[in-house]
Amino acid sequence: MNNAKVRVRFAPSPTGPLHMGGVRTALYNYLFAKQQGGDFILRIEDTDQTRFVPGAEEYIIDSLKWCGISPDEGQGVGGDFGPYRQSERKAMYRQYAQQLVDNGHAYYAFDTAEDLERVRQLAKDAGSPNWQYNHVTRNSMKNSLSLSQSEVQKRIDSGEPYVIRIKLNRNEEVKFEDIVRGWVSVNTNNMDDKVLFKSDGMPTYHLANIVDDHLMQISHVIRGEEWLPSAPLHILLYRYLGWEDSMPQFAHLPLLLKPDGNGKLSKRDGDRLGFPVFPLEWHNKESGEVFSGYRENGYFPEAFINMLAFLGWNPGTAQELFSLEELTEAFSLKKVNKAGARYDHDKTRWFNQQYLRLKSDEELGRLLSAEAQKAGHDIDQAKAAAIAALMKERAYFIKDLWEDSEFFFQAPTEYDEKTLRKKWNQDARNHVSQLHQIFEMLSSFTPEDVEGSFKAYLEENGLGFGKVGPGFRLAVTGKGMGPSMFEICAILGKEETLSRLKLALEKLP
């Protein structure tokens, strides 16, 4: 597999929404593929029919699309190696399991789920929590190694359900070189005879992923660390199937950890700690539960992707802001860290703030006016862009931009209580009243005009900014803080500014 084209796959199971750890795996696959001029393939691993969740596959496709890491080939896209849903490839797997049986690398096993449950429990009661179906125990189980050939045939002919298990040699060292971890070695004595083919006629993940990766000519398997323990099993399968020469290279990624406490990030952590763990909002139809999504929480996909890229990888330079194209160029599996990365929500917010600032005033204006429209306000684009320009420094999200600038769209209906209490008094009333008169005489209402006349007023009366400013702001915006009042007044216009000063004099004590 040295000179072959790079082909990588992201192979989620449609058992629910794809969480951010899965998205990161997809991202690293995508980045690697694009950088190497290869293909990024989406394969749906739905071999467990009991865990199928309606809508999950669509969710996966939509999520990748939102992130901008759409597959070149695979489910929802098509390609020459389909079908890309394992349930639709069902007929292909049987022959490979059979091949393994014929070669003596696998065997039939007739033990029922209850049988297995019983021996496991027995072992546990005897103080060994780790019963394995392996070279020492398999002779006492019901399988084609312990039973006579005629007995086996009889059971099969009578339609008795069976599984096919891999037959591991005892005391064999299985080694492979992982791109991120280096050499990893496991002895078969510590592995068990995993089921390859289930009694329902479907392969398990272990068989299916090897067969499909081989058939789809996958060059690199980039997946989460939770797969590391079964990688040796997969190596053996390639070997026993005769595919070792074209075996893909492996890269096991560090896990995403909970921000607090221990363990890997799970779907419950989000609501518990107040951040989304899913890219898109997900509605659980059975329970009615809703899991929040980054998209719905106002995150830009660029920020989300950038944040994810840095959880487990970094370019080794001081640059932190990377577009998808830049990530593609800079990414390297060799620079992926080995240790799990704890998710940091503050950093995610920071990334979003950075991306918000990177956007042009025009674009922010468009996004802002879309928010305003939802609230029933129409506004022209030039004005929206001007407002965005003035307000963007203090926003992390578009919704901040909207909430902070709502006063541009309508006169205050209420006034900041604290400022009212501390800064509004008879003097303030007089100043606002005076400002009304002064502004009324202005023929031009640019920020400079407003500032000039305001400062002239201060000077004539020997006043400091702090004496007049807060009351002025309160009267016009209803708030105790914000950007330059002169800019605000200019955007509002003379008429609106005067009307608000007047309104305040009427409404405030």
Add this chain to the structure above:
RNA sequence: GGCCCCUUCGUCUAUCGGUUAGGACGCCAGGUUUUCAUCCUGGAAAGAGGAGUUCGAUUCUCCUAGGGGCUGCCA
């Protein structure tokens, strides 16, 4: 319990044997700002512990501890 993987500031991380151990987020202080935010400057903050190799270890090896993953006819 067994097996495998991992271990630098609170968090994400840089360092490919010799550095005042660097950056970012967050935090704190000061400055700019009428205010808030931004911005600028500064600060606190780390090599889990113990052996060994070496002239010299954060870096290499081993042990211990801690963390994580796996241990299903789930993926």
